[in-house]
Amino acid sequence: MIVKDIKKDVIGTNREVFAQGGQWVSRRMLLKDEGMGFSFHExxxxxxxxxxIHYQNHLEAVYCVAGNGKIEDLATGEIHExxxxxxxxxxxxxxxxxxxxxxxxxxxxxxxxxxxGTEHHDENGVYPLED
Incomplete structure (x- = not known):
């Protein structure tokens, strides 16, 4: 069983990754080496x-639990709140x-x-595919 406290086990460690431009912070709670077959982040x-962002090597599901924003599909121009x-x-x-x-x-x-866990978006918005 894996149990993590975001305040004790993630924030302030190498699992808290900041965008180079300051737009986001990713708190990586489950990673590849933990063997779950997916990673889980706040x-x-x-x-x-x-x-x-253009994850050419990954699929991602995202659930908003607070705040607001929008996503723009660059292939269609469609914008979703x-x-x-x-x-x-x-x-x-x-x-x-x-x-x-x-x-x-x-x-x-x-x-x-x-x-x-250490990935950053490259110049095309991609995370590299790790072996």
């Missing part, structure tokens, strides 16, 4: 920010922009395959 998207209770899944490796709204947005995220 991500805070800062208000009034824009992040380009995100707020407490909204889930979105990037089931087609969707190229998108994620916008923080009027307040910080708190997201619960699952990645498949799981990430190792």
């Amino acid at each position: 991500t805070i998207i800062k208000a009034n920010t824009k992040t380009h 995100i707020y407490d209770g909204v889930m979105y899944a990037l089931n087609n490796h969707d190229d998108h922009n994620l916008y923080g709204g009027t307040e910080d947005m708190r997201l619960i995220c699952v990645f498949n395959p799981p990430i190792k």
Whole structure:
């Protein structure tokens, strides 16, 4: 059994990863080496920010539990509002922009395959695929 306290086991450790531009912080609670077959994160998207993301190597499901923002599908131009209770899944490796709204947005995220934990988006918004 794996039990983690985000305040004791994640925040302030190498499992708390900050965007190079300051747009988000990812608190990585379950990682690849823990053998669950997925990784599990809490991500805070800062208000009034824009992040380009294109997970070419991963699928991601995201559930908003606080705050607001929007996601823009770059293939179609479609924009979806995100707020407490909204889930979105990037089931087609969707190229998108994620916008923080009027307040910080708190997201619960699952990645498949799981990430190792030290990943940052590259210049194309991609996490590398780890062996």
